[in-house]
Amino acid sequence: MNVPVTPNLISLVVPAFNEEENLPVLVERLHEVMEPLGPYEILIIDDGSTDQTKAVLRRLSQVHEQVRFISFSRNFGHQMALRAGYEHARGVCAISLDADLQHPPELIPTLVQKWREGFEVVYTVRKPDPTLSWRKRFTSRNFYKLLRAASDLDLEDGAADFRLLDRKVIDTLKTFKENDLFLRGMISWVGFRQCRIEYEPAARFAGTTKYSFKKMIQLAVMGITSFTTKPLYASVVLGLVMALFSVLFGLEVLYEYFFMDGIVSGYTTVVLLTLLIGGAQFIVIGIIGVYLGKTFVEVKQRPPYIIGDTSEIEEVITWQAP
Ligand code: UDP
Ligand code: MG
Numbered sequence: 273m274n275v276p277v278t279p280n281l282i283s284l285v286v287p288a289f290n291e292e293e294n295l296p297v298l299v300e301r302l303h304e305v306m307e308p309l310g311p312y313e314i315l316i317i318d319d320g321s322t323d324q325t326k327a328v329l330r331r332l333s334q335v336h337e338q339v340r341f342i343s344f345s346r347n348f349g350h351q352m353a354l355r356a357g358y359e360h361a362r363g364v365c366a367i368s369l370d371a372d373l374q375h376p377p378e379l380i381p382t383l384v385q386k387w388r389e390g391f392e393v394v395y396t397v398r399k400p401d402p403t404l405s406w407r408k409r410f411t412s413r414n415f416y417k418l419l420r421a422a423s424d425l426d427l428e429d430g431a432a433d434f435r436l437l438d439r440k441v442i443d444t445l446k447t448f449k450e451n452d453l454f455l456r457g458m459i460s461w462v463g464f465r466q467c468r469i470e471y472e473p474a475a476r477f478a479g480t481t482k483y484s485f486k487k488m489i490q491l492a493v494m495g496i497t498s499f500t501t502k503p504l505y506a507s508v509v510l511g512l513v514m515a516l517f518s519v520l521f522g523l524e525v526l527y528e529y530f531f532m533d534g535i536v537s538g539y540t541t542v543v544l545l546t547l548l549i550g551g552a553q554f555i556v557i558g559i560i561g562v563y564l565g566k567t568f569v570e571v572k573q574r575p576p577y578i579i580g581d582t583s584e585i586e587e588v589i590t591w592q593a594p
Contacts, residue, residue: 282309282365283362285367285369287350289325290322290323290325290479291321312363313362314339317353317354318343319344319348320343329343343580346580350482351454355445358442368434368435376474387438397471411485419495425461453576514548
């Protein structure tokens with residue numbers, strides 16, 4: 273897909289899933305900060321919302337010439353929405369931010385300034401937020417820990433999807449054909465001159481979080497399996513450890529048989545060991561299964577997302593009998 277690049281234009285890429293109340297406010301705030309920075313476009317990706325998001329977007333795009341939108345045919349997830357945004361952005365750089373105003377638009381001039389200084393990736397890291405629920409903090413912290421341990425990525429705690437990418441980086445990302453694109457990891461992986469900025473997250477303006485516990489787990493599994501096959505090797509190590517354990521245990525039993533009284537009682541140990549080995553086997557088969565499943569999904573080469581509607585298509589297309 274070849275989207276023409278407009279000189280000097282800055283793209284803002286906003287994924288939105290059921291954000292009808294936030295979008296009008298977001299667009300106003302973006303206008304305020306973008307006005308002094310030069311020409312810009314606001315590209316909003318409606319990720320299959322079930323509320324009035326699309327109608328709101330249609331109206332916004334008619335009122336503001338800077339607003340464009342893409343509407344997915346169903347919910348494909350935040351990462352896919354971001355990806356579609358990068359693929360359709362027309363700017364010489366693109367800034368992605370959440371629709372709920374948790375990523376303060378007031379930070380955008382700083383991002384742009386760093387980019388003008390020559391950085392090709394300006395990423396942000398959120399400062400710890402004490403008002404977040406313990407569950408969210410716990411999952412977020414361990415998400416990054418697990419990801420660092422399981423892959424060779426150097427991802428920081430609280431790395432957010434609030435970042436500026438230069439056109440060069442966007443064009444690089446566009447060449448990735450994999451379906452499961454874990455952007456946070458991919459951006460640390462591609463290199464280029466990177467700059468880090470810390471920010472204070474704001475509270476969600478309206479609505480509730482769209483990242484359920486299940487979606488977070490899915491993102492973690494996707495993040496790990498997209499970047500590393502280490503869990504497969506960990507399975508081998510687990511197998512070796514258990515084999516070693518069984519040899520040692522066998523020696524101990526032989527010793528008892530020949531040198532002690534000769535009676536080896538065994539019901540409990542047999543049951544426990546069967547369960548242990550059975551459990552370990554299922555885990556390992558599961559890990560292999562996850563990778564196999566991923567291969568299956570990638571091999572099919574389905575489109576990563578489906579666009580149902582855009583601001584470029586007029587709303588009412590009357591069908592006429594031939
Ligand atoms: N989002 C999306 N698709 C989804 C879930 C979320 O496009 O399936 C968007 C959402 O509208 C928001 C951003 O991704 O703009 C971050 O989501 P959210 O604020 O719910 O996550 P949190 O900030 O709670 O981690
Ligand atoms: Mg949010």
